[in-house]
Amino acid sequence: MNQEIRVTNYPEVLTDRASHYCPGCHHGIAHRLVAEAITELGLVDKTILIGSIGCSVFIYNYLSLDAIESPHGRAPAVATGVKRARPDKIVFSYQGDGDLASIGMAEIMHCANRGENITTIFVNNTVYGMTGGQMAPTTLVGQKTTTCPGGRCRENEGMPIRMTEIIASLGGVAFAERVAVNNIKNIKKAQKAVTKAFECQTKEIGFSFVEVLATCPTNWRMTPIQANKRIETEMIPYFPLGNFKDVLAKEEK
Amino acid sequence: MSTPKRIFVKGNEAICHGALTAGAKCFFGYPITPQNDIPEFMSAAMIEAGGQFVQAESEVAAANMLLGAAGCGIRALTSSSSPGISLKQEAISYMAGSEIPGVIVNVSRGGPGLGDIGPSQGDYFQATKGGGHGDYHLLVLAPGTVQEAYDLTIKAFDLAFKYRNPVMILADAIIGQMKEPLVPWIPQGLDPDEGQDWGLQGAKGRAPRLLKSLFLDDGALAGQNEKLAAKYRAMQVETDQELFLTEDADLIVVAFGSIGRIVKSTIRKLRAQGHKVGLVRPITLFPFPSAVLLDLARQGKRFLTIEHNMGQMVEDVRLAIRTVADSAFHGQLPGNLPTPDDFEQPILKALEG
Numbered sequence: 198m199n200q201e202i203r204v205t206n207y208p209e210v211l212t213d214r215a216s217h218y219c220p221g222c223h224h225g226i227a228h229r230l231v232a233e234a235i236t237e238l239g240l241v242d243k244t245i246l247i248g249s250i251g252c253s254v255f256i257y258n259y260l261s262l263d264a265i266e267s268p269h270g271r272a273p274a275v276a277t278g279v280k281r282a283r284p285d286k287i288v289f290s291y292q293g294d295g296d297l298a299s300i301g302m303a304e305i306m307h308c309a310n311r312g313e314n315i316t317t318i319f320v321n322n323t324v325y326g327m328t329g330g331q332m333a334p335t336t337l338v339g340q341k342t343t344t345c346p347g348g349r350c351r352e353n354e355g356m357p358i359r360m361t362e363i364i365a366s367l368g369g370v371a372f373a374e375r376v377a378v379n380n381i382k383n384i385k386k387a388q389k390a391v392t393k394a395f396e397c398q399t400k401e402i403g404f405s406f407v408e409v410l411a412t413c414p415t416n417w418r419m420t421p422i423q424a425n426k427r428i429e430t431e432m433i434p435y436f437p438l439g440n441f442k443d444v445l446a447k448e449e450k
Numbered sequence: 451m452s453t454p455k456r457i458f459v460k461g462n463e464a465i466c467h468g469a470l471t472a473g474a475k476c477f478f479g480y481p482i483t484p485q486n487d488i489p490e491f492m493s494a495a496m497i498e499a500g501g502q503f504v505q506a507e508s509e510v511a512a513a514n515m516l517l518g519a520a521g522c523g524i525r526a527l528t529s530s531s532s533p534g535i536s537l538k539q540e541a542i543s544y545m546a547g548s549e550i551p552g553v554i555v556n557v558s559r560g561g562p563g564l565g566d567i568g569p570s571q572g573d574y575f576q577a578t579k580g581g582g583h584g585d586y587h588l589l590v591l592a593p594g595t596v597q598e599a600y601d602l603t604i605k606a607f608d609l610a611f612k613y614r615n616p617v618m619i620l621a622d623a624i625i626g627q628m629k630e631p632l633v634p635w636i637p638q639g640l641d642p643d644e645g646q647d648w649g650l651q652g653a654k655g656r657a658p659r660l661l662k663s664l665f666l667d668d669g670a671l672a673g674q675n676e677k678l679a680a681k682y683r684a685m686q687v688e689t690d691q692e693l694f695l696t697e698d699a700d701l702i703v704v705a706f707g708s709i710g711r712i713v714k715s716t717i718r719k720l721r722a723q724g725h726k727v728g729l730v731r732p733i734t735l736f737p738f739p740s741a742v743l744l745d746l747a748r749q750g751k752r753f754l755t756i757e758h759n760m761g762q763m764v765e766d767v768r769l770a771i772r773t774v775a776d777s778a779f780h781g782q783l784p785g786n787l788p789t790p791d792d793f794e795q796p797i798l799k800a801l802e803g
């Protein structure tokens with residue numbers, strides 16, 4: 198007889214409702230990682246979510262936290278205001294690659310450089326998902342999008358930006374890691390990284406940043422399985438996974 | 451508490467004292483003339499007051515920091531001058547849409563573009579007609595003296611929280627840079643729980659709070675905009691203006707801020723010569739004192755609007771009195787500091803009709 202066994206539960210902060218994300222989209226996994234991290238660290242009661250503009254604009258429907266919506270790209274500035282007003286709270290922004298690495302480049306750089314005790318979850322899917330898959334600063338060379346139909350070309354559009362490496366180079370940063378959620382092994386690592394990032398915030402040692410390499414099957418014109426494979430075959434070779442800065446680990450040594 | 455003494459300060463500094471005494475706890479700024487005294491003063495004073503000062507990377511960021519801080523239900527402000535105020539408009543629109551009570555100070559200068567760093571009232575339209583995108587209004591307060599810069603800054607916070615709406619203080623290079631005596635006073639009865647019933651603080655033991663301006667569901671934005679419009683109607687009771695010798699006047703001059711106060715001197719001089727001129731100086735630019743103007747128009751008075759621009763507030767004056775009268779206009783060009791003498795001929799000409 199087949200029996201349904203529940204293999205996992207909803208962390209208390211993750212709402213039990215159907216999401217608006219496309220099948221195979223990694224935003225949902227990234228949400229869950231955040232939910233698990235703040236639940237594990239016992240921070241749910243004191244966490245404030247800074248939303249951004251992109252497919253994750255409705256993140257407040259999935260994480261039951263006090264939340265504020267930011268203009269496109271400005272989440273790190275909004276987060277700075279919230280954290281300065283409420284230094285005893287846990288504050289994190291959740292942003293896509295168009296939001297963070299293009300229009301919001303100034304805000305993320307200076308927030309990180311000031312060493313604000315804030316955590317940023319950066320979901321890099323190499324396109325502007327919500328607006329229909331246009332080219333992002335992270336679009337890979339040769340990748341076709343609706344605004345680079347012939348494929349991104351280095352001569353015209355430049356090279357894709359590697360944010361985690363840039364963020365790690367800034368003085369105010371305590372933690373910077375790039376993760377993927379395309380398989381169990383990577384998800385486990387991602388979970389550790391997100392938890393560590395929030396831990397840095399509780400210890401007030403500076404800005405913490407986790408880049409999540411994510412699928413956008415819809416705009417990549419791929420099936421979820423093909424999209425998942427593309428993370429491994431195309432994205433990770435250009436956006437290497439790993440930790441680029443960990444002040445905590447250094448201190449522990 | 452010791453009795454406040456008279457101090458001699460610039461308008462910019464008066465705004466800082468006003469904000470601190472009103473209990474502001476966060477200031478976000480960026481350098482631009484002629485408001486630099488404000489962030490310079492605040493960089494030390496805000497910390498001394500146990501608050502936070504951030505020199506942001508841009509006016510865009512400063513305004514968004516304000517969005518966040520005021521979203522926590524605490525008193526916070528940003529200041530800038532015209533080009534910087536343009537950059538803040540995105541966040542101001544979000545504050546209006548999300549009903550977040552940020553206070554924005556514009557010590558305005560000449561424009562358009564980089565303009566100059568001298569006094570101008572060229573930002574009247576931007577301040578009173580929205581400024582950013584969407585269907586909204588700010589409460590707009592226009593000080594005409596250094597004392598008023600202090601008083602209105604305190605009032606700005608009270609109004610911002612009363613209506614959960616952003617408030618703009620529209621000063622100019624004259625008010626900001628001019629030194630005058632100021633008698634500081636301490637506002638009584640600041641509510642320690644202000645903003646705590648809606649501000650962000652972490653959802654401990656209660657349902658989460660959400661501050662947003664996105665309303666996609668069927669009819670949701672219509673509902674929100676109706677709610678905002680009702681708020682703007684309710685704000686009409688806050689209308690404030692100075693009336694100077696209007697009762698027996700044949701001609702009413704309408705002028706705001708620094709120009710209102712300079713025109714007052716011209717009127718004193720003309721009165722001494724027997725000319726029946728009076729002044730209406732709007733102190734709130736939104737809501738606008740339309741009812742007061744209409745009442746005066748119904749008494750058969752004539753109107754002259756004087757501004758330090760090529761004609762912006764005059765449109766509101768004309769709209770207010772349109773059923774019974776019209777207003778003449780005199781525009782003072784930017785690039786100089788007007789004196790009472792500059793307004794004598796325009797007023798005499800209007801008196802002749």
Ligand SMILES: Cc1ncc(C[n+]2csc(CCOP(=O)(O)OP(=O)(O)O)c2C)c(N)n1
Pocket residue numbers: 250251252253269292293294295296297320322324325326327328333
């Ligand atoms: C000022 C402004 N410019 C443009 C937009 C339109 N817009 C909405 S979402 C979006 C792209 C978001 O893409 P990304 O950050 O990569 O997130 P994703 O949707 O891929 O998760 C854009 C450009 C906007 N809302 N505001």
Ligand code: SF4
Pocket residue numbers: 217218219221222223224252322326327412413414415416
């Ligand atoms: S468009 Fe892309 S990023 Fe947006 S929900 Fe669909 S798959 Fe996810």
